Amino acid sequence: MSEKIVVVALGHRALGTTLPEQKIATQAAAKAVADLVEDGAKVVISHSNGPQIGMIHTAMNEFGKAHPDYTFAPMSVCSAMSQGYIGYDLQNAIRTEFIKRGIYKPVATVLTQTVIDPYDDAFADPEKIIGRVLTEEEAEAEEEKGNFVTKLPDGGYRRIVAAPKPQKIVEIETVRALLNADQVVIAAGGGGIPVLEQGINLHGASAIIEKDLAAGLLAEELNADTLLILTSVENVSLNLGKADEQKLGSISAADAKKYIEENQFASGSMLPKIEAGISFIEKGEGRAAVITDMAHAKEGYEEKAGTIIR
Numbered sequence: 001m002s003e004k005i006v007v008v009a010l011g012h013r014a015l016g017t018t019l020p021e022q023k024i025a026t027q028a029a030a031k032a033v034a035d036l037v038e039d040g041a042k043v044v045i046s047h048s049n050g051p052q053i054g055m056i057h058t059a060m061n062e063f064g065k066a067h068p069d070y071t072f073a074p075m076s077v078c079s080a081m082s083q084g085y086i087g088y089d090l091q092n093a094i095r096t097e098f099i100k101r102g103i104y105k106p107v108a109t110v111l112t113q114t115v116i117d118p119y120d121d122a123f124a125d126p127e128k129i130i131g132r133v134l135t136e137e138e139a140e141a142e143e144e145k146g147n148f149v150t151k152l153p154d155g156g157y158r159r160i161v162a163a164p165k166p167q168k169i170v171e172i173e174t175v176r177a178l179l180n181a182d183q184v185v186i187a188a189g190g191g192g193i194p195v196l197e198q199g200i201n202l203h204g205a206s207a208i209i210e211k212d213l214a215a216g217l218l219a220e221e222l223n224a225d226t227l228l229i230l231t232s233v234e235n236v237s238l239n240l241g242k243a244d245e246q247k248l249g250s251i252s253a254a255d256a257k258k259y260i261e262e263n264q265f266a267s268g269s270m271l272p273k274i275e276a277g278i279s280f281i282e283k284g285e286g287r288a289a290v291i292t293d294m295a296h297a298k299e300g301y302e303e304k305a306g307t308i309i310r
């Protein structure tokens with residue numbers, strides 16, 4: 001049993017969407033985290049927030065108007081709320097699982113901000129879909145306000161925002177201190193609250209950061225041994241959904257780059273996971289990035305399952 005640092009990135013399936021779904025889904029995530037801790041790992045967790053931030057944004061900016069003191073809630077504030085909402089359930093689910101197993105280890109959620117570049121190309125090409133389905137009239141009204149929308153295959157519309165690359169994790173020293181104090185830490189949820197550095201101030205940005213890229217940066221900054229990305233598939237595939245689909249086991253960073261060139265990974269879903277994995281393993285010695293599902297979390301951490309980039 002070795003004490004390795006693992007950064008776990010939890011995807012949509014680990015969280016569900018609604019309050020009851022999230023309560024149940026986080027229990028499975030908690031079991032996976034407890035398995036890793038029993039295996040000797042020091043664990044930091046990051047997570048998705050797409051459905052949750054959309055829900056919060058709608059609630060704050062549509063139903064919120066019912067309050068006489070209503071003011072607009074920007075995306076950065078909704079991101080902060082999503083960290084609290086998800087961290088609350090996740091933190092408690094892990095705490096309960098630890099008590100059941102006789103593990104003594106505090107769990108903390110850190111409200112985390114991630115610095116982005118105001119000139120990131122992503123602002124010219126927003127692609128992160130958020131919020132409810134809009135009618136054509138509502139979509140036009142959003143565009144008049146300067147927001148971007150995309151038309152769905154079934155004819156509806158949804159808002160899209162930029163997904164700029166994470167540059168720096170503001171609260172990294174807090175995360176490090178908690179990890180060094182042997183706590184389980186939930187950090188950079190939803191990729192972190194996107195902020196721009198303006199002099200001595202941090203200014204919230206209207207964006208959503210890819211949580212896989214932020215988890216990768218967190219793993220790099222913490223000098224972790226493993227980046228464990230838990231998603232909805234046990235393995236990454238080549239030729240996904242085709243007759244000649246091939247599930248990938250252990251691959252090199254060079255292989256992964258070649259498959260990116262071949263457009264094997266969908267942007268906004270598998271591509272950021274692979275990019276995060278490559279970047280993480282190339283910035284340190286003896287590291288592994290593993291992409292698998294929740295059911296194989298422990299085997300993935302032990303590099304016995306999933307797609308492993310090393």
Ligand SMILES: Nc1ncnc2c1ncn2[C@@H]1O[C@H](COP(=O)(O)OP(=O)(O)O)[C@@H](O)[C@H]1O
Nearest residue numbers: 011012231232236237240264265266268269270
């Ligand atoms: N080459 C690929 N191999 C496996 N899955 C892929 C690939 N390209 C795209 N995907 C899709 O990526 C999805 C996982 O990404 P996403 O839904 O964003 O997950 P998460 O919320 O877990 O981060 C899979 O369910 C699969 O449909």
Ligand SMILES: NC(=O)OP(=O)(O)O
Nearest residue numbers: 048049050190210211
């Ligand atoms: N922030 C983020 O990447 O969330 P999703 O994984 O839900 O898109």
